[in-house]
Amino acid sequence: MATLIADKYEAWKAEANARFDQLKANEEELNRIFAEIYNMVGEVPIEVEDKYVSVARIFDTAEEIPESFKGNKYVRTRRDEIVSLISYAVGCMLGRYSLDKDGLILANQGDTLDDYLAQVPDPTFTPDADNVLPITDDEYFDDDIVGNFVEWVRVTYGDETLEENLRYVADALGGKGSPRQVIRDYFVKDFFRDHCQTYKKRPIYWLFDSGKKNGFKALVYMHRYRPDLLARLRTDYVHEQQERYRTQIAHLEDAEHEASGAEKTRIGKSLKKLRDQLDETTAFEEKVHHLADQMIEIDLDDGVKVNYAKFQDVLAKIK
Structure with missing residues (x-):
């Protein structure tokens, strides 16, 4: 059966980006849990910056990459x-x-x-x-x-x-x-x-x-x-x-x-x-x-x- 590379790319991008979002959410939840355990809520950051999430995030072009991702070596483009x-x-x-x-x-x-x-x-x-x-x-x-x-x-x-x-x-x-x-x-x-x-x-x-x-x-x-x-x-x-x-x-x-x-x-x-x-x-x-x-x-x-x-x-x- 004939298949389009474009469709395969879109499916992979969706999977990779969902994995990125899930990992970021997991890391932030862990930060919240440990902050509560050690009574440090409000004293330590909970949010994880995009550039520190160590799994692939795919953008169609380099121009689409937000500033928050600059420095993240896992960022990839469609060309990549x-x-x-x-x-x-x-x-x-x-x-x-x-x-x-x-x-x-x-x-x-x-x-x-x-x-x-x-x-x-x-x-x-x-x-x-x-x-x-x-x-x-x-x-x-x-x-x-x-x-x-x-x-x-x-x-x-x-x-x-x-x-x-x-x-x-x-x-x-x-x-x-x-x-x-x-x-x-x-x-x-x-x-x-x-x-x-x-x-x-x-x-x-x-x-x-x-x-x-x-x-x-x-x-x-x-x-x-x-x-x-x-x-x-x-x-x-x-x-x-x-x-x-x-x-x-x-x-x-x-x-x-x-x-x-x-x-x-x-x-x-x-x-x-x-x-x-x-x-x-x-x-x-x-x-x-x-x-x-x-x-x-x-x-x-x-x-x-x-x-x-x-x-x-x-x-x-x-x-």
């Missing part, structure tokens, strides 16, 4: 909840979570899709097979992260509401363009930053990142890392992306010769962007090649910080 939903979806894409089974699925070092299928034999949504989710500014790959997310929304909430749900997600994220473009921009620019904040600068989804030109990015799940991952990343993804850039550049160079005026200017801008991205990706490929040849091992017991540092030349900076 949608970002959490996207994070869960990525977890499903990489096999950490499943729509069919509660709790963690793949959480051991070197886990594979076969290990996932052993626990979830007939999954509603099947995780990415090779543990590489490319993030590019256009849909170049079959397992593109935006395509995966769209499919996850379709499988989870139904075909009939797919476009409405994507619009709702995009509206919560904010941005310009079609819903899919807004969602793509979020993955390219903001997902990893939000993930690092959620995991206190100890990300479990690692972002391979060629640089500021967004020539190539890809997410991998550290628990599924194997020493041959960088070699596969290089040959199956980076090389393919380089070839696509070369093809696009050649096509636009031909078109540029026949264009004039505004069209020629537009093509020129597109060519500069693609050439910059190709140059960036070429430099990135050399770094990946150097590390891939080393067949680097990781040990989850060493923690994220130690393991992440082994690939710092090709991974996004943690901020």
